[in-house]
Amino acid sequence: MGLFNLFKKPTILQDDFFGALRFVDFKDASKNYFEGKGHFKPTDSNTEYLIQADKDGPTDNQKQFYVDLQSDFTKYIQKIKPLIEDEFRNWKEDFEIKDFNKEFELVCVTIPRLDNKPVIWDMAFKTVHDLNHQVTIDFIDNKPNGILIDG
Template identity: 25%
Template sequence: MSILQFLKKRFSPLRISDPDFGSLLYMRIPNAPERSYWECEWNFPRTGTNISISLPGDESGPWEESRQFYFEAVERFDQILAAVRPKLDEVFMEWLQREVPDYMFSELRLAGFDLQESRAQPVKWDITFETTGKKWLGISIPFEGESPGDATVDT
């Protein structure tokens, strides 16, 4: 690798245009290249809103398992919402002293998905929401496979 290529790779992140996800930016992790990933804003078909997503992969692009995860998330979005509702209710009770409304998107916005290990079994990922009311909360719920963990709240 020439010094010019080295400098370009180091200071100018790789970008590609993906037919499914749009403009992707490569986030190279020098000390752990196997943890490198692509990120983008994707118009999530089920909500019609732009969300942040991460797709593990290498410099050639996202791994097929990463791509498949998001296509499947679209199909199983109702099951994902059913799994996170009790965790969201816990957050709302602690921070807002009430439950999540029946139509959760009247007070929540899907902010994104973070896929950490698309090739692991079970797959490790997070789903993130933001409240839209007077009090802003960032709510991240980790998953191992289909099992949600405890929510983390940012204020």
């Protein structure tokens, strides 16, 4: 990489579904992704997305993944609540989520390459319980697989 490559203009793709996406390019093309921001219907707010894809942009299957995630979001919340509660109980013994939508805000979704099996992806939330940390839930296919509280 030459000095001038550090200052080259980022590649922006105007996707018909996701809107404006900035391409992040790596020498290892399997690590390439797009980043953008858009409306997430279940929370009626904007969220960021990282879409693992080649320079051609997101696939139709990835767009369907995002549609399905929005349709099934309530089911995912029910799956991840116990993980979050268990993790927070390491710091606060009686921790309980009373109203997920008021206590947690989705900030980012990773939309994976769907040709890789199993499908590994994540969702990240900020929370009123700790403004200095973000809660990331890792998934394998449709099952929560791990939690990271990072700040």
